Amino acid sequence: MSDALLTVEDLCVDYVTERGWLRVVDKVSFEVQPGEIMGLAGESGSGKSTIIQAILRVLKAPGVITGGTVRFDGKDVLALDKRGLRGLRWCDISLVCQSAMNALNPVITIGEQLGDAIEAHEGVRRSQALVRARELLELVGIEGSRVHAYAHELSGGMRQRVVIAMALALRPRLVLMDEPTTALDVVVQKEILQQIIRLRRELGFAVIFITHDLSLMFELCTHVGVLYAGRLVEHAPSQALFERPMHPYTLGLMRSFPDLHGEGDDLVGVPGNPPDLWKPPKGCRFHPRCPQAFADCSTRAPQLRALVGHRHAACHLVDQVDQLDQLDQLDQVDQEESP
Numbered sequence: 001m002s003d004a005l006l007t008v009e010d011l012c013v014d015y016v017t018e019r020g021w022l023r024v025v026d027k028v029s030f031e032v033q034p035g036e037i038m039g040l041a042g043e044s045g046s047g048k049s050t051i052i053q054a055i056l057r058v059l060k061a062p063g064v065i066t067g068g069t070v071r072f073d074g075k076d077v078l079a080l081d082k083r084g085l086r087g088l089r090w091c092d093i094s095l096v097c098q099s100a101m102n103a104l105n106p107v108i109t110i111g112e113q114l115g116d117a118i119e120a121h122e123g124v125r126r127s128q129a130l131v132r133a134r135e136l137l138e139l140v141g142i143e144g145s146r147v148h149a150y151a152h153e154l155s156g157g158m159r160q161r162v163v164i165a166m167a168l169a170l171r172p173r174l175v176l177m178d179e180p181t182t183a184l185d186v187v188v189q190k191e192i193l194q195q196i197i198r199l200r201r202e203l204g205f206a207v208i209f210i211t212h213d214l215s216l217m218f219e220l221c222t223h224v225g226v227l228y229a230g231r232l233v234e235h236a237p238s239q240a241l242f243e244r245p246m247h248p249y250t251l252g253l254m255r256s257f258p259d260l261h262g263e264g265d266d267l268v269g270v271p272g273n274p275p276d277l278w279k280p281p282k283g284c285r286f287h288p289r290c291p292q293a294f295a296d297c298s299t300r301a302p303q304l305r306a307l308v309g310h311r312h313a314a315c316h317l318v319d320q321v322d323q324l325d326q327l328d329q330l331d332q333v334d335q336e337e338s339p
């Protein structure tokens with residue numbers, strides 16, 4: 001446990017609105033180990049982006065971190081001052097988001113932009129920074145000579161690769177990726193994601209990865225956390241989760257993805273809509289949509305509980321399962337990391 005690169009414990013985030021404080025992330029806890037790729041899954045509005053932004057302390061107003069702790073390599077991230085945060089961002093943890101490729105400066109070359117970041121943080125000479133900029137471009141599959149190109153001279157896929165190169169420039173140990181390739185076509189998306197996996201193997205950084213594409217998530221991630229209405233309802237090695245989801249919401253989410261099932265399976269998905277966070281249901285937030293809900297579910301909130309096989313789930317049904325039964329079934333699960 002203490003070896004974790006990132007530990008998020010009981011994280012709470014509220015948005016301060018005219019109506020009052022809206023709790024959108026509610027006591028979320030998880031760990032990311034060095035080199036792990038953790039996917040965050042959940043319907044739109046479940047809190048995925050808010051968690052990522054809170055981890056890096058880039059949450060924009062009116063978002064406020066109202067509770068919990070975030071520790072990176074032993075550092076208390078929520079206690080860092082401006083200087084500490086400057087050291088954390090890009091050097092320890094970097095962020096790639098969907099719209100990042102529009103953030104490239106249109107009037108200076110790609111090489112200068114990469115060089116600026118390297119020079120500022122590593123204190124190396126300009127010429128050395130430019131050599132590193134070339135190397136970084138090559139690392140993400142772009143010819144080094146493109147250091148002289150401007151953003152508008154590159155395709156969308158290449159611009160996103162440049163953004164990934166920037167995110168890797170200072171050799172961070174954790175890269176946060178919020179739908180990093182959603183704006184790109186499927187083939188380019190796959191290419192870039194495969195490259196991220198290769199780079200992760202070579203450079204050893206960990207990733208937290210958000211995508212709405214569950215099949216992609218299971219393909220790429222070593223671990224997956226499932227969020228529902230601001231709470232983490234399941235967290236497990238991705239192969240175990242894929243083979244045997246423990247939470248009815250995870251199962252429903254997976255059933256809404258054709259790629260995750262063989263022919264003939266019913267794509268029933270999850271009936272209904274996520275709750276209004278202003279008045280979430282009592283007990284388990286998922287119970288009004290859960291086909292297996294029983295009396296307890298509407299009165300008591302299930303806690304995220306550690307199960308065998310490095311799995312965690314927050315569900316009264318799982319609590320009812322006999323531990324021996326769990327052992328029998330989960331011992332079969334291949335816990336090898338998927339990618």
Ligand SMILES: Nc1ncnc2c1ncn2[C@@H]1O[C@H](COP(=O)(O)OP(=O)(O)OP(=O)(O)O)[C@@H](O)[C@H]1O
Nearest residue numbers: 015017024043044045046047048049050051062277
């Ligand atoms: N500025 C804001 N003011 C009030 N509520 C907000 C604000 N930004 C986000 N929210 C709410 O916070 C909740 C979590 O949003 P968030 O963007 O983190 O979810 P998400 O899971 O990343 O969604 P998506 O998959 O659509 O990106 C949502 O209910 C959203 O409506």
